[in-house]
Amino acid sequence: MSIKALAAKIFARKIYKKTQAWAQRPVEIQEKVFQNLIKSAAQTSFGKDHYFNQIKKVEDFQKNVPVRDYEDLKPYVEKVIKGEESILWPGKPLYFAKTSGTTSGAKFIPLTKESMPYHIEAARNAILHYVNETGNTDFVDGKMIFLQGSPILTEKYGIKFGRLSGIVAHFVPRYLQRNRMPSWETNCIEDWETKVDAIVDETIKEDMSVISGIPSWVQMYFERLQQKSNGKKIGEIFKNFNLFIYGGVNYEPYRAKFEQMIGRKVDSIELFPASEGFFAYQDSQKEKGMLLLLNSGIFYEFIKADEFFEENPKAITIGEVEMGINYVLIISTNAGLWRYNIGDTVQFTSLAPYRVIVSGRIKHYISAFGEHVIANEVENAMKEAVASTNIVINEFTVAPQINPSNGLPYHEWLVEFEKEPENMEVFAETIDNSMRKQNIYYDDLITGNVLRKVVITKVSKNGFQEYMKSQGKLGGQNKIPRLSNDRKIADNLR
Incomplete structure (x- = not known):
């Protein structure tokens, strides 16, 4: 066992214990997050507009602050983009993550010095929980690829703009830099097809052990690899490939195709990241669902999806949720999003600890005849x-x-x-x-x-x-x- 593999096992155990400490006190931890958020933002423009200095409990917060989507929050965001300070969160954000909205066109989501570390830690901790549970560290000495957006950023009024995955690329830990692929130059290619072909050329002869990305685009990468190698299975090209990390969509519809292309089964870790926050990750290979991150600067509320479009739907907190119900996820964060509807719906698969699956999008459903299929x-x-x-x-x-x-x-x-x-x-x-x-x-x-x-x-x-x-x-x-x-x-x- 290499020094890096041994260190990974020791660190994984430490992180697992740290996670257990907050996961066993969910209501208390969420209350603490809530109070810290309100206190921190009391003197911001948003905090003053919504009387944060009078908020003592969640019920006060819900009375003072309506549930919002991006369009509702946009007037505040535009002030931040123009360089104004302490609008949604104290000071200025470090970054704006640009993301495509389904109804709003481009959206710009703030990332602050308080919120950014949680995006990095969550991705790391997901892998460490896998190591702690399985004992598998074979992958740590191999090459790792993360199919992501370009890391090229623009800057305006001291705030950098880019895609979330491109922003995160600037935070890859030093101990992974030697293992990480593709190269910086290839990662900066904007055109996706050109980029995938360049990634294939760079990686096809490497010892890839971890591959990460949205399944549909990883599938495209695999197809190009097979074209380049005269139809070889991915498992033949990368003999030590044994861990697939994914997010964004459900892997199950792709699983059979992936196993056919790879030629064998490989372990997988599901993540639930978004520009608005890193909400959950798969903490166990044995249990269904992803661990909801209750200690990461995000306060969660939940509204039953079938009541969401009513005039005054009831929002509940973590201690009130039930298994198997479709909830719209509402978040307040240390990046300055307040009672923000991210559009995703979740269902709880476990209440001890709290684990979720992403069940869909509140705007993506079929109810042409009243069926409300998700x-x-x-x-x-x-x-x-x-x-x-x-x-x-x-x-x-x-x-x-x-x-x-x-x-x-x-x-x-x-x-x-x-x-x-x-x-x-x-x-x-x-x-x-x-x-x-x-x-x-x-x-x-x-x-x-x-x-x-x-x-x-x-x-x-x-x-x-x-x-x-x-x-x-x-x-x-x-x-x-x-x-x-x-x-x-x-x-x-x-």
Whole structure:
């Protein structure tokens, strides 16, 4: 065992114990985070506008501060962008992470000297929890690749601007610099396809042991590797590749394709990062869900998704949540986001400690007929269909067809197959049955002859990549919505 591997095991044990210390006191820890946030921001413009000096408890906070999305917070953000200080958080942020909004165009999310360290620590601690549980340190001496955005930043009024993954690239610890790939020059390439080809050239002969990124774009990297190596399995190219780290989307729809491309199973770690904060990571290979980070400068509130669009939906705190309910995640952070709706929905898989899965997006659902189908349901249905029919898919999305040329309306599943099912009708039936079991409203619509069963539409090879390219969203942190309540994506793919 190398010195680095031994040090990783010792450090992993230390971090595990530190995590347990706060995870066993969730309500107390969240109350402490809340009080620190209110105290720190009391003299900011936002704090004065919302009477932070009068806030003593969460109920006061909820009364004084409405739930906001980016558009609601934008007037404050624009003041910070123009160089004004102590608007949302004391002083100026270190960075603005630029991210693509689904309805707002580009969004600029502040990162402060208080919030930035938690982004770095969380990613590190996820790996250390894996080491502590499995004892596996084989990967620490190999090369590691992180498929991410360009680290080139711009600066205005003393604040740097860039993509979150590009900002994070500036914080890679020294002990990982020798192992980290691709090179800085390659990482700075803006065009995604050119960048992936350059990464392939740099890495194909290296001893890659850890690969990290959004599954859809890692898949593209794997495909280019196989083209370059005359069809070799990824596991043959990288004999010591044994850990895949991912976030952004559910891995399950991609798992079969990945294992086929790799030629074997590899361990994986799921992360839940966003420009707004690093919320959770998979702390155990044995338990479902990701550990919600309650001690990272973020105060969490939760609103039931099926009540979210009511006039005054009730927001609850960590001690009041229940298992299996779909909650909209509301955050207040040490970067100056206050009762901010990030758009993600979560479900708790454990309450001791608090673990979550990302169940979808509050704006990404299908409810054209009142069924309110969410991403978690369609992903579960696809997982079941893939397992029972032995097929392989590259990508899929779902949309309603309200006005078909004939017959009843339906949900259209647009699927890019790597290996098609022998019987498409059986495949569709499996999906439909799973959806009916998961969603009583969908079942009622089928039973009542309001909807007919799902319709599968085949998408041509690389169809999803071509669509993303046409939208200027190829690569990086961009991803295809798993489902939508309109046909903008579906009609483009068709």
